[in-house]
Amino acid sequence: MTMLPQKTGKKLGLVIDLDICVGCQACAVNCKEWNTGGHMAPLTDQDPYGPAPNGVWFNRVHSYEARGACGSQTVHFPRSCLHCQDAACVTVCPTGASFKREEDGIVLVNEDKCIGCKLCSWACPYGAREFDEVEGVMKKCTLCVDRVYNENLDPEDRVPACVSTCPAGARHFGDLGDPESDVSRLVAERGGMDLMAEMGYRPTNKYLPPRPRKRDAADVGAASNQLNPVQDQSSAFLKWVDKVLSR
Protein backbone atom coordinates (compact mmCIF):
# COMPACT_ATOMS: atom_id res chain seq x y z
CA MET A 1 0.00 0.00 0.00
CA THR A 2 1.57 3.26 -1.05
CA MET A 3 -0.34 5.52 1.32
CA LEU A 4 2.11 6.65 3.98
CA PRO A 5 1.37 5.64 7.58
CA GLN A 6 -0.01 8.55 9.62
CA LYS A 7 2.59 7.87 12.24
CA THR A 8 5.18 5.16 12.78
CA GLY A 9 5.85 3.35 16.06
CA LYS A 10 9.56 3.92 15.86
CA LYS A 11 11.60 6.05 13.49
CA LEU A 12 14.58 3.84 12.88
CA GLY A 13 17.38 5.57 11.05
CA LEU A 14 21.02 6.51 10.82
CA VAL A 15 22.99 9.41 12.16
CA ILE A 16 26.09 10.09 10.07
CA ASP A 17 28.89 12.15 11.53
CA LEU A 18 30.53 14.18 8.76
CA ASP A 19 33.14 15.36 11.25
CA ILE A 20 34.43 11.83 11.72
CA CYS A 21 33.91 10.11 8.36
CA VAL A 22 37.27 9.48 6.70
CA GLY A 23 35.87 8.36 3.35
CA CYS A 24 37.35 4.85 3.54
CA GLN A 25 34.35 3.30 1.67
CA ALA A 26 34.15 0.43 4.19
CA CYS A 27 30.43 1.13 4.82
CA ALA A 28 29.69 1.02 1.09
CA VAL A 29 31.62 -2.23 0.64
CA ASN A 30 30.10 -3.98 3.65
CA CYS A 31 26.64 -2.80 2.56
CA LYS A 32 27.15 -4.35 -0.86
CA GLU A 33 28.53 -7.53 0.70
CA TRP A 34 25.67 -8.01 3.18
CA ASN A 35 22.84 -6.95 0.92
CA THR A 36 23.87 -9.00 -2.09
CA GLY A 37 22.84 -11.93 0.10
CA GLY A 38 20.15 -10.14 2.11
CA HIS A 39 16.54 -8.96 1.80
CA MET A 40 17.00 -7.34 -1.66
CA ALA A 41 19.47 -9.94 -2.96
CA PRO A 42 21.18 -10.07 -5.34
CA LEU A 43 22.72 -6.64 -5.97
CA THR A 44 23.73 -7.39 -9.52
CA ASP A 45 26.71 -5.99 -11.43
CA GLN A 46 27.35 -5.73 -15.13
CA ASP A 47 30.89 -5.93 -16.42
CA PRO A 48 32.28 -5.90 -12.86
CA TYR A 49 35.87 -6.59 -13.94
CA GLY A 50 35.71 -4.83 -17.31
CA PRO A 51 36.41 -1.26 -18.37
CA ALA A 52 32.98 0.12 -17.41
CA PRO A 53 31.71 -1.64 -14.28
CA ASN A 54 28.13 -0.81 -13.34
CA GLY A 55 26.01 -2.22 -10.57
CA VAL A 56 23.56 -1.68 -7.74
CA TRP A 57 24.83 -0.12 -4.52
CA PHE A 58 22.75 1.24 -1.63
CA ASN A 59 25.45 3.48 -0.26
CA ARG A 60 27.77 5.84 -2.13
CA VAL A 61 30.55 7.81 -0.45
CA HIS A 62 31.19 11.21 -2.04
CA SER A 63 34.05 13.56 -1.18
CA TYR A 64 33.51 17.29 -1.29
CA GLU A 65 35.64 20.35 -0.78
CA ALA A 66 34.10 23.32 1.00
CA ARG A 67 35.85 26.65 0.50
CA GLY A 68 34.99 29.41 2.92
CA ALA A 69 36.49 32.23 4.91
CA CYS A 70 38.51 29.74 6.94
CA GLY A 71 40.16 28.14 3.94
CA SER A 72 39.12 24.89 2.34
CA GLN A 73 38.03 21.70 4.00
CA THR A 74 37.52 18.17 2.75
CA VAL A 75 34.29 16.49 3.78
CA HIS A 76 33.58 12.82 3.11
CA PHE A 77 29.90 12.27 2.59
CA PRO A 78 28.14 8.89 2.62
CA ARG A 79 24.82 9.04 0.77
CA SER A 80 22.07 6.43 1.19
CA CYS A 81 18.30 6.19 1.74
CA LEU A 82 17.13 8.63 4.44
CA HIS A 83 13.88 6.69 5.13
CA CYS A 84 11.89 9.93 4.82
CA GLN A 85 8.71 10.50 6.80
CA ASP A 86 7.08 12.04 3.71
CA ALA A 87 8.60 9.59 1.28
CA ALA A 88 7.52 10.61 -2.24
CA CYS A 89 9.12 7.42 -3.60
CA VAL A 90 6.37 5.49 -1.80
CA THR A 91 3.36 7.57 -2.81
CA VAL A 92 4.26 7.71 -6.53
CA CYS A 93 4.47 3.90 -6.79
CA PRO A 94 1.56 2.70 -8.94
CA THR A 95 1.67 -0.94 -7.79
CA GLY A 96 2.07 -0.88 -4.03
CA ALA A 97 5.57 -2.37 -4.29
CA SER A 98 7.03 0.60 -2.39
CA PHE A 99 5.95 0.94 1.19
CA LYS A 100 6.87 2.52 4.51
CA ARG A 101 6.55 0.22 7.52
CA GLU A 102 4.13 1.38 10.17
CA GLU A 103 6.08 -0.23 13.03
CA ASP A 104 9.49 1.33 12.45
CA GLY A 105 9.32 3.67 9.45
CA ILE A 106 11.68 1.62 7.26
CA VAL A 107 11.02 2.20 3.53
CA LEU A 108 11.16 -1.04 1.53
CA VAL A 109 10.39 -2.42 -1.93
CA ASN A 110 8.43 -5.61 -2.46
CA GLU A 111 10.33 -6.99 -5.44
CA ASP A 112 7.50 -9.34 -6.40
CA LYS A 113 5.17 -6.40 -7.03
CA CYS A 114 7.67 -3.99 -8.63
CA ILE A 115 7.09 -3.44 -12.36
CA GLY A 116 10.34 -1.51 -12.80
CA CYS A 117 8.76 1.77 -13.99
CA LYS A 118 11.53 3.75 -12.24
CA LEU A 119 9.15 6.53 -11.15
CA CYS A 120 10.19 6.15 -7.49
CA SER A 121 13.81 6.85 -8.40
CA TRP A 122 12.67 10.02 -10.19
CA ALA A 123 10.77 11.11 -7.09
CA CYS A 124 13.75 10.68 -4.73
CA PRO A 125 15.98 13.76 -4.47
CA TYR A 126 18.72 11.83 -2.69
CA GLY A 127 19.45 9.22 -5.35
CA ALA A 128 18.70 6.47 -2.87
CA ARG A 129 17.14 4.07 -5.34
CA GLU A 130 19.06 2.20 -7.99
CA PHE A 131 17.42 0.15 -10.72
CA ASP A 132 18.62 -3.43 -11.12
CA GLU A 133 19.01 -3.85 -14.89
CA VAL A 134 19.39 -7.62 -14.59
CA GLU A 135 16.39 -8.28 -12.33
CA GLY A 136 14.23 -5.51 -13.81
CA VAL A 137 13.18 -4.15 -10.41
CA MET A 138 14.08 -1.19 -8.22
CA LYS A 139 16.38 -1.73 -5.27
CA LYS A 140 17.15 0.34 -2.22
CA CYS A 141 18.62 0.41 1.29
CA THR A 142 16.62 -1.78 3.70
CA LEU A 143 18.26 -0.29 6.79
CA CYS A 144 19.40 -3.91 7.08
CA VAL A 145 15.94 -4.97 8.23
CA ASP A 146 17.34 -8.50 8.04
CA ARG A 147 20.04 -7.67 10.62
CA VAL A 148 18.43 -5.29 13.08
CA TYR A 149 15.76 -7.81 14.16
CA ASN A 150 17.88 -10.90 13.52
CA GLU A 151 17.99 -13.02 16.66
CA ASN A 152 20.59 -15.31 15.10
CA LEU A 153 23.09 -12.47 15.36
CA ASP A 154 24.80 -11.37 18.55
CA PRO A 155 22.98 -8.35 20.04
CA GLU A 156 25.88 -6.00 19.21
CA ASP A 157 25.66 -7.04 15.55
CA ARG A 158 21.94 -6.17 15.26
CA VAL A 159 22.74 -2.88 13.52
CA PRO A 160 22.97 -2.09 9.79
CA ALA A 161 26.06 -3.48 8.05
CA CYS A 162 27.38 0.03 7.35
CA VAL A 163 27.22 0.92 11.04
CA SER A 164 28.83 -2.30 12.26
CA THR A 165 31.76 -1.96 9.87
CA CYS A 166 32.61 1.75 10.20
CA PRO A 167 36.16 1.79 11.60
CA ALA A 168 35.92 5.44 12.63
CA GLY A 169 32.60 5.33 14.50
CA ALA A 170 31.04 7.85 12.14
CA ARG A 171 27.74 6.00 11.79
CA HIS A 172 25.07 5.50 14.44
CA PHE A 173 21.80 3.57 14.36
CA GLY A 174 18.74 3.98 16.54
CA ASP A 175 15.22 5.27 17.07
CA LEU A 176 15.07 8.91 16.05
CA GLY A 177 11.45 9.08 17.16
CA ASP A 178 12.45 8.61 20.80
CA PRO A 179 13.91 11.89 22.11
CA GLU A 180 15.71 9.97 24.87
CA SER A 181 17.56 7.59 22.53
CA ASP A 182 21.34 7.89 22.10
CA VAL A 183 20.97 8.95 18.47
CA SER A 184 18.37 11.62 19.27
CA ARG A 185 20.63 13.02 22.00
CA LEU A 186 23.56 13.06 19.61
CA VAL A 187 21.48 14.94 17.04
CA ALA A 188 20.36 17.49 19.65
CA GLU A 189 23.89 17.95 20.99
CA ARG A 190 25.64 18.33 17.64
CA GLY A 191 22.96 20.17 15.65
CA GLY A 192 22.09 17.24 13.39
CA MET A 193 20.56 18.39 10.11
CA ASP A 194 18.21 17.30 7.32
CA LEU A 195 19.57 17.19 3.78
CA MET A 196 17.63 19.42 1.36
CA ALA A 197 15.10 20.28 4.06
CA GLU A 198 13.50 22.64 1.51
CA MET A 199 12.19 19.63 -0.43
CA GLY A 200 9.89 18.85 2.51
CA TYR A 201 10.37 15.07 2.58
CA ARG A 202 11.31 15.11 6.30
CA PRO A 203 14.18 12.62 6.17
CA THR A 204 14.60 10.39 9.23
CA ASN A 205 18.38 10.06 8.86
CA LYS A 206 20.35 12.99 10.18
CA TYR A 207 23.81 14.29 9.33
CA LEU A 208 26.08 15.82 11.97
CA PRO A 209 27.93 18.81 10.51
CA PRO A 210 31.74 18.97 10.69
CA ARG A 211 32.87 20.76 13.85
CA PRO A 212 34.36 24.24 13.40
CA ARG A 213 38.02 24.10 12.46
CA LYS A 214 40.63 25.15 15.04
CA ARG A 215 42.19 28.20 13.51
CA ASP A 216 45.31 28.10 15.73
CA ALA A 217 46.09 24.55 14.69
CA ALA A 218 46.06 25.61 11.05
CA ASP A 219 48.28 28.56 11.87
CA VAL A 220 50.86 26.42 13.63
CA GLY A 221 50.97 24.01 10.74
CA ALA A 222 51.06 26.22 7.73
CA ALA A 223 50.69 29.97 8.25
CA SER A 224 53.44 31.90 6.50
CA ASN A 225 54.43 34.08 9.47
CA GLN A 226 55.41 30.92 11.34
CA LEU A 227 57.70 29.85 8.54
CA ASN A 228 60.10 32.80 8.67
CA PRO A 229 63.82 32.01 8.77
CA VAL A 230 65.27 31.69 12.25
CA GLN A 231 67.66 34.71 11.97
CA ASP A 232 64.67 37.04 11.90
CA GLN A 233 63.88 35.98 15.43
CA SER A 234 64.90 38.46 18.07
CA SER A 235 65.90 35.83 20.62
CA ALA A 236 69.68 35.84 21.21
CA PHE A 237 69.61 32.12 21.90
CA LEU A 238 67.98 31.32 18.57
CA LYS A 239 70.45 33.57 16.77
CA TRP A 240 73.28 31.60 18.37
CA VAL A 241 71.64 28.29 17.37
CA ASP A 242 71.27 29.57 13.82
CA LYS A 243 74.91 30.65 13.75
CA VAL A 244 76.12 27.26 15.00
CA LEU A 245 73.95 25.28 12.60
CA SER A 246 74.85 27.49 9.66
CA ARG A 247 78.57 26.70 9.85
Next chain:
Amino acid sequence: MHPAFSVIFFTTASGAGYGLLFLLGVLAVTGQLPSHNAAFAWGSMLLSLGLISAGLLSSTFHLGHPERAWRAVTQWKSSWLAREGVAALFTYVPAAVFAWGWLFEQRTDGPYAVAAGLAAAGAVVTVFCTGSIYNSLKTIHQWHNAWTMPNYLLLGLYTGSLLLGAVAVLTGLETGRGFSLYLLGVLLLAWAAKAVYWHFIATTHHPATIESATGLKHLGKVSVLEPPHSSENYLLKEMGFQIARKHADKLRKISTLSLFVTPLLLVVASLYAPMPVSGMALVLAALFAALGVVVERWLFFAEARHVVTLYYGASEV
Protein backbone atom coordinates in the same frame (compact mmCIF):
# COMPACT_ATOMS: atom_id res chain seq x y z
CA MET B 1 16.45 12.96 -17.60
CA HIS B 2 16.96 10.07 -19.98
CA PRO B 3 14.43 10.33 -22.83
CA ALA B 4 13.02 6.80 -23.14
CA PHE B 5 11.59 6.35 -26.63
CA SER B 6 8.63 4.27 -25.44
CA VAL B 7 7.52 7.07 -23.10
CA ILE B 8 7.99 9.75 -25.78
CA PHE B 9 5.91 7.71 -28.20
CA PHE B 10 3.30 7.00 -25.53
CA THR B 11 2.80 10.60 -24.42
CA THR B 12 2.72 12.04 -27.95
CA ALA B 13 0.65 9.31 -29.63
CA SER B 14 -1.90 8.87 -26.87
CA GLY B 15 -1.93 12.66 -26.33
CA ALA B 16 -2.99 13.18 -29.94
CA GLY B 17 -5.35 10.18 -29.78
CA TYR B 18 -7.09 11.54 -26.67
CA GLY B 19 -7.21 14.98 -28.28
CA LEU B 20 -8.99 13.48 -31.27
CA LEU B 21 -11.35 11.44 -29.05
CA PHE B 22 -12.19 14.57 -27.07
CA LEU B 23 -13.07 16.47 -30.26
CA LEU B 24 -15.17 13.61 -31.65
CA GLY B 25 -17.00 13.40 -28.33
CA VAL B 26 -17.68 17.13 -28.24
CA LEU B 27 -18.85 17.10 -31.87
CA ALA B 28 -21.16 14.17 -31.11
CA VAL B 29 -22.66 15.84 -28.05
CA THR B 30 -23.24 19.05 -29.98
CA GLY B 31 -24.73 17.12 -32.90
CA GLN B 32 -22.10 18.18 -35.42
CA LEU B 33 -20.71 14.75 -36.32
CA PRO B 34 -21.37 13.79 -39.95
CA SER B 35 -23.05 10.46 -39.29
CA HIS B 36 -23.56 9.64 -42.95
CA ASN B 37 -19.83 9.36 -43.78
CA ALA B 38 -18.70 5.85 -42.84
CA ALA B 39 -15.11 6.39 -44.03
CA PHE B 40 -14.71 9.40 -41.74
CA ALA B 41 -16.34 7.61 -38.83
CA TRP B 42 -14.14 4.51 -39.13
CA GLY B 43 -11.00 6.48 -39.98
CA SER B 44 -11.22 8.94 -37.10
CA MET B 45 -12.36 6.39 -34.52
CA LEU B 46 -9.73 3.82 -35.48
CA LEU B 47 -6.99 6.46 -35.59
CA SER B 48 -7.98 7.82 -32.18
CA LEU B 49 -8.36 4.48 -30.38
CA GLY B 50 -5.40 3.05 -32.32
CA LEU B 51 -3.04 5.84 -31.24
CA ILE B 52 -4.29 5.63 -27.64
CA SER B 53 -3.87 1.85 -27.51
CA ALA B 54 -0.49 1.81 -29.28
CA GLY B 55 0.73 4.49 -26.89
CA LEU B 56 -0.51 2.69 -23.79
CA LEU B 57 1.02 -0.56 -25.00
CA SER B 58 4.32 1.13 -25.78
CA SER B 59 4.45 2.66 -22.30
CA THR B 60 4.75 -0.85 -20.88
CA PHE B 61 7.82 -1.61 -23.02
CA HIS B 62 10.20 0.39 -20.83
CA LEU B 63 9.09 -1.49 -17.72
CA GLY B 64 11.42 -3.97 -16.06
CA HIS B 65 8.45 -6.37 -15.74
CA PRO B 66 5.78 -5.60 -18.39
CA GLU B 67 3.87 -8.76 -17.41
CA ARG B 68 3.06 -7.16 -14.06
CA ALA B 69 1.72 -3.94 -15.65
CA TRP B 70 -1.82 -4.77 -14.44
CA ARG B 71 -0.64 -4.03 -10.90
CA ALA B 72 -0.06 -0.40 -11.92
CA VAL B 73 -3.76 0.51 -11.51
CA THR B 74 -4.04 -0.53 -7.86
CA GLN B 75 -2.59 2.51 -6.06
CA TRP B 76 -4.84 5.23 -7.47
CA LYS B 77 -5.26 6.75 -4.00
CA SER B 78 -1.72 8.11 -3.98
CA SER B 79 -0.10 7.65 -7.40
CA TRP B 80 -0.71 9.74 -10.52
CA LEU B 81 0.71 6.93 -12.63
CA ALA B 82 -1.93 4.57 -11.24
CA ARG B 83 -4.64 7.22 -11.74
CA GLU B 84 -3.55 7.57 -15.35
CA GLY B 85 -3.94 3.82 -15.81
CA VAL B 86 -7.37 3.81 -14.19
CA ALA B 87 -8.53 6.83 -16.23
CA ALA B 88 -7.24 5.25 -19.45
CA LEU B 89 -9.06 1.97 -18.79
CA PHE B 90 -12.29 3.68 -17.73
CA THR B 91 -12.25 5.87 -20.85
CA TYR B 92 -12.36 2.76 -23.04
CA VAL B 93 -15.86 1.90 -21.80
CA PRO B 94 -17.76 5.02 -22.97
CA ALA B 95 -15.46 5.27 -26.00
CA ALA B 96 -16.46 1.74 -27.03
CA VAL B 97 -20.19 2.55 -26.60
CA PHE B 98 -19.75 5.79 -28.54
CA ALA B 99 -17.84 3.98 -31.32
CA TRP B 100 -20.45 1.21 -31.47
CA GLY B 101 -23.30 3.68 -31.86
CA TRP B 102 -21.53 5.78 -34.45
CA LEU B 103 -19.95 2.99 -36.51
CA PHE B 104 -22.60 0.26 -36.39
CA GLU B 105 -25.89 2.01 -35.58
CA GLN B 106 -25.06 5.31 -37.32
CA ARG B 107 -26.36 7.05 -34.20
CA THR B 108 -24.70 9.59 -31.95
CA ASP B 109 -27.77 10.73 -30.06
CA GLY B 110 -29.43 9.69 -26.79
CA PRO B 111 -27.34 7.21 -24.80
CA TYR B 112 -24.61 7.36 -27.45
CA ALA B 113 -24.28 11.12 -26.95
CA VAL B 114 -23.93 10.53 -23.21
CA ALA B 115 -21.20 7.97 -23.92
CA ALA B 116 -19.49 10.41 -26.29
CA GLY B 117 -19.53 13.09 -23.60
CA LEU B 118 -18.09 10.67 -21.04
CA ALA B 119 -15.39 9.59 -23.52
CA ALA B 120 -14.45 13.24 -24.08
CA ALA B 121 -14.27 13.83 -20.33
CA GLY B 122 -12.22 10.64 -19.86
CA ALA B 123 -9.78 11.81 -22.52
CA VAL B 124 -9.19 15.09 -20.68
CA VAL B 125 -8.84 13.35 -17.31
CA THR B 126 -6.34 10.83 -18.71
CA VAL B 127 -4.09 13.50 -20.26
CA PHE B 128 -4.41 15.51 -17.04
CA CYS B 129 -3.13 12.46 -15.12
CA THR B 130 -0.23 12.04 -17.58
CA GLY B 131 0.74 15.68 -17.07
CA SER B 132 0.40 15.28 -13.31
CA ILE B 133 2.89 12.39 -13.23
CA TYR B 134 5.58 14.85 -14.34
CA ASN B 135 4.12 17.96 -12.72
CA SER B 136 4.04 16.32 -9.28
CA LEU B 137 7.77 15.52 -9.16
CA LYS B 138 9.30 18.13 -6.87
CA THR B 139 12.75 16.82 -7.75
CA ILE B 140 12.60 18.23 -11.30
CA HIS B 141 12.12 21.97 -11.60
CA GLN B 142 11.53 21.80 -15.36
CA TRP B 143 8.46 19.59 -14.74
CA HIS B 144 7.23 20.81 -11.34
CA ASN B 145 5.82 24.13 -12.52
CA ALA B 146 2.57 25.74 -13.65
CA TRP B 147 3.37 25.37 -17.38
CA THR B 148 3.77 21.61 -17.66
CA MET B 149 0.04 20.87 -17.46
CA PRO B 150 -1.14 23.46 -20.03
CA ASN B 151 1.51 22.08 -22.38
CA TYR B 152 0.26 18.51 -22.11
CA LEU B 153 -3.40 19.48 -22.46
CA LEU B 154 -2.96 22.02 -25.26
CA LEU B 155 -0.51 19.94 -27.29
CA GLY B 156 -2.86 16.95 -27.03
CA LEU B 157 -5.78 19.09 -28.20
CA TYR B 158 -3.73 20.75 -30.93
CA THR B 159 -2.27 17.56 -32.42
CA GLY B 160 -5.67 15.85 -32.09
CA SER B 161 -7.30 18.76 -33.94
CA LEU B 162 -4.80 18.46 -36.79
CA LEU B 163 -5.52 14.74 -37.00
CA LEU B 164 -9.25 15.44 -37.15
CA GLY B 165 -8.66 17.83 -40.05
CA ALA B 166 -6.40 15.35 -41.86
CA VAL B 167 -8.87 12.47 -41.53
CA ALA B 168 -11.75 14.67 -42.65
CA VAL B 169 -9.84 15.76 -45.76
CA LEU B 170 -8.65 12.25 -46.60
CA THR B 171 -12.20 10.87 -46.31
CA GLY B 172 -13.54 13.49 -48.67
CA LEU B 173 -15.16 15.91 -46.24
CA GLU B 174 -15.08 19.66 -46.62
CA THR B 175 -13.62 21.10 -43.42
CA GLY B 176 -14.53 24.72 -44.06
CA ARG B 177 -13.13 28.09 -43.02
CA GLY B 178 -14.47 27.87 -39.49
CA PHE B 179 -12.41 24.77 -38.79
CA SER B 180 -9.24 26.37 -40.17
CA LEU B 181 -9.81 29.40 -37.96
CA TYR B 182 -10.33 27.10 -34.97
CA LEU B 183 -7.05 25.31 -35.82
CA LEU B 184 -5.29 28.66 -35.98
CA GLY B 185 -6.55 29.55 -32.51
CA VAL B 186 -5.52 26.24 -30.91
CA LEU B 187 -2.14 26.38 -32.67
CA LEU B 188 -1.39 29.86 -31.35
CA LEU B 189 -2.50 28.90 -27.84
CA ALA B 190 -0.32 25.79 -27.80
CA TRP B 191 2.62 27.72 -29.22
CA ALA B 192 2.23 30.46 -26.61
CA ALA B 193 2.10 27.89 -23.80
CA LYS B 194 5.25 26.18 -25.09
CA ALA B 195 7.07 29.50 -25.53
CA VAL B 196 6.19 30.52 -21.97
CA TYR B 197 7.35 27.10 -20.72
CA TRP B 198 10.70 27.44 -22.51
CA HIS B 199 11.14 30.95 -21.20
CA PHE B 200 10.31 29.77 -17.68
CA ILE B 201 12.86 26.94 -17.64
CA ALA B 202 15.52 29.18 -19.20
CA THR B 203 15.15 31.88 -16.56
CA THR B 204 14.48 29.94 -13.35
CA HIS B 205 16.02 27.00 -11.54
CA HIS B 206 15.41 24.69 -8.59
CA PRO B 207 15.98 26.23 -5.13
CA ALA B 208 18.20 23.29 -4.05
CA THR B 209 21.95 23.70 -4.36
CA ILE B 210 24.96 21.47 -3.77
CA GLU B 211 25.26 23.28 -0.41
CA SER B 212 21.71 22.41 0.68
CA ALA B 213 22.10 18.88 -0.72
CA THR B 214 25.18 18.27 1.43
CA GLY B 215 24.18 20.54 4.34
CA LEU B 216 27.61 22.21 4.20
CA LYS B 217 26.54 25.77 3.43
CA HIS B 218 28.06 27.08 6.67
CA LEU B 219 31.50 25.94 5.48
CA GLY B 220 31.38 27.92 2.25
CA LYS B 221 31.22 27.05 -1.43
CA VAL B 222 31.00 23.29 -1.97
CA SER B 223 32.52 21.47 -4.93
CA VAL B 224 33.14 17.83 -5.82
CA LEU B 225 36.58 16.65 -4.74
CA GLU B 226 36.20 12.99 -5.65
CA PRO B 227 33.23 11.15 -7.14
CA PRO B 228 31.95 8.08 -5.26
CA HIS B 229 32.51 5.71 -8.17
CA SER B 230 34.84 5.58 -11.12
CA SER B 231 32.31 4.75 -13.85
CA GLU B 232 28.67 5.60 -14.57
CA ASN B 233 25.87 4.22 -12.45
CA TYR B 234 22.10 4.05 -12.83
CA LEU B 235 21.63 7.53 -11.36
CA LEU B 236 23.99 9.17 -13.84
CA LYS B 237 22.54 7.31 -16.82
CA GLU B 238 18.89 7.92 -15.89
CA MET B 239 18.94 11.26 -14.09
CA GLY B 240 22.25 12.69 -15.31
CA PHE B 241 21.28 12.66 -18.98
CA GLN B 242 22.06 16.11 -20.26
CA ILE B 243 21.86 17.67 -23.62
CA ALA B 244 24.39 20.24 -24.71
CA ARG B 245 22.88 23.72 -24.82
CA LYS B 246 23.77 24.29 -28.47
CA HIS B 247 21.93 21.09 -29.43
CA ALA B 248 18.99 22.06 -27.25
CA ASP B 249 18.76 25.41 -29.04
CA LYS B 250 18.88 23.73 -32.43
CA LEU B 251 16.29 21.14 -31.46
CA ARG B 252 13.99 23.82 -30.10
CA LYS B 253 14.21 25.57 -33.46
CA ILE B 254 13.48 22.32 -35.31
CA SER B 255 10.57 21.62 -32.98
CA THR B 256 9.16 25.14 -33.28
CA LEU B 257 9.50 25.09 -37.04
CA SER B 258 7.91 21.68 -37.46
CA LEU B 259 5.30 21.85 -34.69
CA PHE B 260 4.13 25.45 -35.01
CA VAL B 261 5.60 27.60 -37.83
CA THR B 262 5.07 25.24 -40.78
CA PRO B 263 1.57 24.16 -39.68
CA LEU B 264 0.71 27.84 -39.13
CA LEU B 265 1.63 28.67 -42.72
CA LEU B 266 -0.22 25.61 -44.00
CA VAL B 267 -3.37 26.37 -41.99
CA VAL B 268 -3.32 29.97 -43.25
CA ALA B 269 -2.90 28.59 -46.78
CA SER B 270 -5.93 26.34 -46.20
CA LEU B 271 -7.98 29.48 -45.50
CA TYR B 272 -7.26 30.98 -48.91
CA ALA B 273 -6.39 28.14 -51.28
CA PRO B 274 -9.04 26.34 -53.35
CA MET B 275 -10.30 22.94 -52.22
CA PRO B 276 -7.85 20.17 -53.12
CA VAL B 277 -4.87 22.36 -52.17
CA SER B 278 -6.38 23.58 -48.91
CA GLY B 279 -7.14 19.99 -47.92
CA MET B 280 -3.64 18.80 -48.67
CA ALA B 281 -2.27 21.72 -46.62
CA LEU B 282 -4.13 20.41 -43.56
CA VAL B 283 -2.83 16.87 -44.08
CA LEU B 284 0.73 18.20 -44.43
CA ALA B 285 0.27 20.32 -41.30
CA ALA B 286 -0.65 17.19 -39.32
CA LEU B 287 2.45 15.35 -40.62
CA PHE B 288 4.81 18.21 -39.71
CA ALA B 289 3.25 18.57 -36.27
CA ALA B 290 3.65 14.84 -35.64
CA LEU B 291 7.41 15.13 -36.17
CA GLY B 292 7.57 18.38 -34.21
CA VAL B 293 5.75 17.06 -31.17
CA VAL B 294 8.13 14.08 -30.93
CA VAL B 295 11.11 16.45 -30.88
CA GLU B 296 9.27 18.64 -28.35
CA ARG B 297 8.66 15.66 -26.06
CA TRP B 298 12.27 14.46 -26.43
CA LEU B 299 13.39 17.91 -25.29
CA PHE B 300 10.90 17.83 -22.40
CA PHE B 301 12.90 14.91 -21.01
CA ALA B 302 16.39 15.87 -22.18
CA GLU B 303 16.15 19.39 -20.73
CA ALA B 304 14.83 18.19 -17.37
CA ARG B 305 17.48 18.29 -14.66
CA HIS B 306 17.13 16.17 -11.53
CA VAL B 307 18.28 17.43 -8.10
CA VAL B 308 20.32 14.26 -7.51
CA THR B 309 22.84 15.54 -10.05
CA LEU B 310 23.79 18.20 -7.47
CA TYR B 311 25.55 15.44 -5.53
CA TYR B 312 27.59 14.78 -8.65
CA GLY B 313 28.59 18.42 -9.07
CA ALA B 314 25.82 20.01 -11.17
CA SER B 315 26.07 23.77 -10.65
CA GLU B 316 22.31 24.26 -10.68
CA VAL B 317 19.21 22.26 -11.50
